[in-house]
Amino acid sequence: MAVKIDDVARVAGVSKTTVSRVLNNRGYLSEKTIKKVHDAMEKLNYQPNAVARQLYKKETKLVGLIFPTVDNPFFGQLVASLEKRLFDAGFKVLIGNSMNDSLKEETYLKELISNQVDGLIVGAQNRGIDEYHKANLPIVAIDRVMNEDIPVIASDNYMGGKLATELLINSGATHIMNTDGPVNLETPAHRRREAYEDVMKKHNMIPHTYLVDFSWDIDRKKQEIEKMFAMYPDMNGIFVTNDMDAALVWQTATRLGYQVPEDLKIVGYDGANTTRVLLPELTTIEQPVEEMSKIAVDTLIARINGNETPLEQIIPVKVWKGKSI
Amino acid sequence: MAVKIDDVARVAGVSKTTVSRVLNNRGYLSEKTIKKVHDAMEKLNYQPNAVARQLYKKETKLVGLIFPTVDNPFFGQLVASLEKRLFDAGFKVLIGNSMNDSLKEETYLKELISNQVDGLIVGAQNRGIDEYHKANLPIVAIDRVMNEDIPVIASDNYMGGKLATELLINSGATHIMNTDGPVNLETPAHRRREAYEDVMKKHNMIPHTYLVDFSWDIDRKKQEIEKMFAMYPDMNGIFVTNDMDAALVWQTATRLGYQVPEDLKIVGYDGANTTRVLLPELTTIEQPVEEMSKIAVDTLIARINGNETPLEQIIPVKVWKGKSI
DNA sequence: AATTATATGTCAACCGGTTGATATAAAATA
DNA sequence: TATTTTATATCAACCGGTTGACATATAATT
Numbered sequence: 001m002a003v004k005i006d007d008v009a010r011v012a013g014v015s016k017t018t019v020s021r022v023l024n025n026r027g028y029l030s031e032k033t034i035k036k037v038h039d040a041m042e043k044l045n046y047q048p049n050a051v052a053r054q055l056y057k058k059e060t061k062l063v064g065l066i067f068p069t070v071d072n073p074f075f076g077q078l079v080a081s082l083e084k085r086l087f088d089a090g091f092k093v094l095i096g097n098s099m100n101d102s103l104k105e106e107t108y109l110k111e112l113i114s115n116q117v118d119g120l121i122v123g124a125q126n127r128g129i130d131e132y133h134k135a136n137l138p139i140v141a142i143d144r145v146m147n148e149d150i151p152v153i154a155s156d157n158y159m160g161g162k163l164a165t166e167l168l169i170n171s172g173a174t175h176i177m178n179t180d181g182p183v184n185l186e187t188p189a190h191r192r193r194e195a196y197e198d199v200m201k202k203h204n205m206i207p208h209t210y211l212v213d214f215s216w217d218i219d220r221k222k223q224e225i226e227k228m229f230a231m232y233p234d235m236n237g238i239f240v241t242n243d244m245d246a247a248l249v250w251q252t253a254t255r256l257g258y259q260v261p262e263d264l265k266i267v268g269y270d271g272a273n274t275t276r277v278l279l280p281e282l283t284t285i286e287q288p289v290e291e292m293s294k295i296a297v298d299t300l301i302a303r304i305n306g307n308e309t310p311l312e313q314i315i316p317v318k319v320w321k322g323k324s325i
Numbered sequence: 326m327a328v329k330i331d332d333v334a335r336v337a338g339v340s341k342t343t344v345s346r347v348l349n350n351r352g353y354l355s356e357k358t359i360k361k362v363h364d365a366m367e368k369l370n371y372q373p374n375a376v377a378r379q380l381y382k383k384e385t386k387l388v389g390l391i392f393p394t395v396d397n398p399f400f401g402q403l404v405a406s407l408e409k410r411l412f413d414a415g416f417k418v419l420i421g422n423s424m425n426d427s428l429k430e431e432t433y434l435k436e437l438i439s440n441q442v443d444g445l446i447v448g449a450q451n452r453g454i455d456e457y458h459k460a461n462l463p464i465v466a467i468d469r470v471m472n473e474d475i476p477v478i479a480s481d482n483y484m485g486g487k488l489a490t491e492l493l494i495n496s497g498a499t500h501i502m503n504t505d506g507p508v509n510l511e512t513p514a515h516r517r518r519e520a521y522e523d524v525m526k527k528h529n530m531i532p533h534t535y536l537v538d539f540s541w542d543i544d545r546k547k548q549e550i551e552k553m554f555a556m557y558p559d560m561n562g563i564f565v566t567n568d569m570d571a572a573l574v575w576q577t578a579t580r581l582g583y584q585v586p587e588d589l590k591i592v593g594y595d596g597a598n599t600t601r602v603l604l605p606e607l608t609t610i611e612q613p614v615e616e617m618s619k620i621a622v623d624t625l626i627a628r629i630n631g632n633e634t635p636l637e638q639i640i641p642v643k644v645w646k647g648k649s650i
Numbered sequence: 651a652a653t654t655a656t657a658t659g660t661c662a663a664c665c666g667g668t669t670g671a672t673a674t675a676a677a678a679t680a
Numbered sequence: 681t682a683t684t685t686t687a688t689a690t691c692a693a694c695c696g697g698t699t700g701a702c703a704t705a706t707a708a709t710t
Contacts, residue, residue, distance in 0.1 A: 002461075002696095004696060004697080005696070005697060005698095006696085014658075014659080015658075015659050015660070016659095016660095016697085016698095017658085017659070017660080017661090017698085017699080018657095018658065018659075020697070020698060020699080021658090023697090023698095024698080024699095026698095026699090027657085027658090028655090028656050028657045028658075029657075029658085030656085030657060030658085033657080033658075045459050047435060047438050047439045048439055048696090048697075049380075049439065049441060049695090049696055049697065050436075050439040050440045050441065050697095051376055051379045051380050051385065051440065051441050051695090051696080051697090052380055052665090052695070052696035052697035052698085053696080053697055053698075054376045054665090054697095055374075055376050055377055055380050055664095055665045055666065055667085055695090055696085055697075055698095056664070056665045056696090056697060056698050056699085057665085057697090057698075058665075060376065062419075069405050070395040070401045070404055070405045070408075071398075071401045071402040071404075071405035071406075071598060071599065072401070072599070073396075073398070073401075073599055073603075076395045076396045076397070076398075076401035077396040079395055079396075080394050080395045080396035080422055081396075083395075083420060083421075083422050084422065084424075087421075087422075087429075092419055092421075092436055092437075092440065093419065093420050093421075094387075094417055094418065094419055094420075095408060095418050095419075095420045096408075096412075096417075096418075097405055097408050097409065097412075099409075104412075110372060111375075111417055112417075113372050114372045114373060114374065114375040115375045115376065115417065116374060116375065116376050134370050136327075218602065243603075244599070244602055244603070247602055247603045248602065251605065273396055274396065274397070274398055274569070274599060274603070275603060277543065277569055277572055277573065278398075278568075278569070278572045278599070278600060278603040278604045279603045279604060280576065327666095329665095329666060329667085330666065330667060331666085339689075339690095340689060340690050340691085341666095341667085341668095341690085341691095342668085342669080342689070342690060342691080343688080343689060343690085344667095345667070345668060345669080346668095346669095346688095346689090348667090348668095349668080349669095351668090351669085352669095352687095352688080352689095353686080353687045353688055353689095354687090354688075355687080355688070358688080358689090373666085373667075374665090374666050374667065375667095376665085376666080376667090377665070377666035377667035377668085377695090378666080378667055378668075379667090379695090380665090380666085380667075380668095380694095380695045380696065380697085381666090381667060381668050381669085381694070381695045382667090382668075382695085383695075
């Protein structure tokens, strides 16, 4: 049977209330009493039952994270960073990997609410989950548009798309493609494509976007990319909307006999830690993961404390110079 | 104010107990009553308070994961997989990234215990945390030796080290190095080095292991690897204990003018999803992440249910054939 | 000596569910 | 018709902390 506060009180020879006072550092306490209580806790190896406290306090110090998966350089780094910052701010993290499954995302949302999380940071990409509206809970979204009153943190996707396209043009590419996820998914990431289209038009080039769905598995992606090469044989530059796909494009290009960057120039997007170690040659647009994470956590905590926060916070991106342009 | 069970009872015109019965599907209930209650829950958008239930039931359906970080291809994939399997088994996941910080690991452990998790899966690499012994809790360790009575799941590290070294020898390398983490850390991963040493000796070669600490940052690692190249100029083969480090070795080699695999043959370890996409050219020993994850979750659930489990479960590895040997 | 500040204790209510014991009404059986 | 069985609902205690109200005792200050 687990040690409880009454056991500590008995061993320390004080009342339950006094032990609770020591635990919460409230009210008048003498050094002697504090020591007695601490000794008893030590002796019994007492760990207060957070669940009991949570029930009374209506505060769990838990934050839920709902993201597609941590098995991805960008989301892995983002979640790791969020977790660290939340830990430093005294929160524990309940995690849900929704991986393109609306039902799973909805289930997670319900369970997290049921577990009384103090707040939620959401980066999953599913649609039509109106529970978020009903959830009377502080929520912050990363790179995702949700309800009007849910603050969104995003990298400067438009600037990123613009930089990427300009890099390709300036390095001499003339037939430049773009990849993007499904258009009907309303994410700020689509601004990358908008910027690509704007820049292309400004340079009197015809934009072509090719669909590569985030949820496809590797083999499916490889097939589709191969199709793209077949459909657009003059392509000599491509802005790929994330680095994992960019790696696949590069590999396919090599397999088909293209030299990168001579025959094909590639620019990716994300620039996560892992990618920069495993594939530093890939020129890419680096998302400010640390800043996004910091602002997301700060914003969430502000909301939890009932403070006003901006509804949209856009953070500048950087170019990682590889050897693919 | 949140909706509670009494509100549902009032709206449905039944008692609190009846609502609880409906929620838990216990005792005699008429169809009519069930419908009334469901309608009321729907109408009020009721979510039961899991914390209250947890307090009474002494069961949280929470599992804690303590791992170094999810910002790493191997751990990211492993955690994603564990999370998925635990979710399917009805558990939610509380995550702690301990990143080589014993104090943080200990803090996590205490908080997870305090949060009454039903079990723990640990893959962190810190030493001397005896709280695990005191924790009267089902625990499973992945690739880590802990208490005698805590079951360990690991890939066949010895076989992996043997395969890696033999690959290098068979491809013609004659001066073969090995990297490993600190020796004083008792992890099953050291069996890779033991195998390397055994195979080298068997072939009448002198084994040399070079320390690369998992906790060093990228720049530090790069420096140390560069030092290694300076110290061992005849090196023409190397078995690197993880793929991220192997990528750094490869890059350093290229920078110093080595051709891979002509001048230097490299074999890594881990073979995670992300690595195989971003750097498929790296020949590596592939850990059976999915199997390890499955066995870890099955073992934990068995322990939670009070069943006996094997104390050590070793899972075979595979070779991923790249172009680095 | 009277007043105030400090230290500690007891008690009971509370947080929001769960559940064994118990009551009541309807249906079945004697 | 009386009694037992079955179906359904209610009551109150409980899970393990926290907290406000109130009592008491000692120490410090006026």
